[in-house]
Amino acid sequence: MNGMEDSPPPFINFRQPATSTSEPARATYNVYDTALQLVSAVHAVVETEPGHYAMKKQLEHHAVRLVMVLARLRTEPHRQSWRGYRSAHSLAVDFAAMFDIVAAQGGTSDAIEAARTIAKRLVAELSPLGLWTS
Secondary structure, eight states: OOTTTTSOOOOOOOOOOOOOSSSOOTTSOOHHHHHHHHHHHHHHHHHHOOOOHHHHHHHHHHHHHHHHHHHHHTTSOHHHHHHHHHHHHHHHHHHHHHHHHHHHTTOOOHHHHHHHHHHHHHHHHHTGGGSOOO
């Protein structure tokens, strides 16, 4: 008689952990489309507002960089994307600060206010996506 037949049935059950519904899904925020709206708003500000050439150039450069970072993140696995979302969040915070600077330099148009609103919305949408989750 084989000793394996006398062994008790398996008593360890491996269960999958319950999925949390309180955590926002990655697709909840369409940050890429919001970033494209920000690019359009930046273009409107650069074309209509008087101001320093260097600030306008930085606004355009950061807008393109933000969209490119978010475009790359659309194809990365979720476990690796939090770093990229943190980088995008940092760029969005820079945008909000730059629009505050433009407004402080005397820019009071509707284009600046629209761009500031989009930048603040983007900061809020990117905040939870930059958290590391295992």
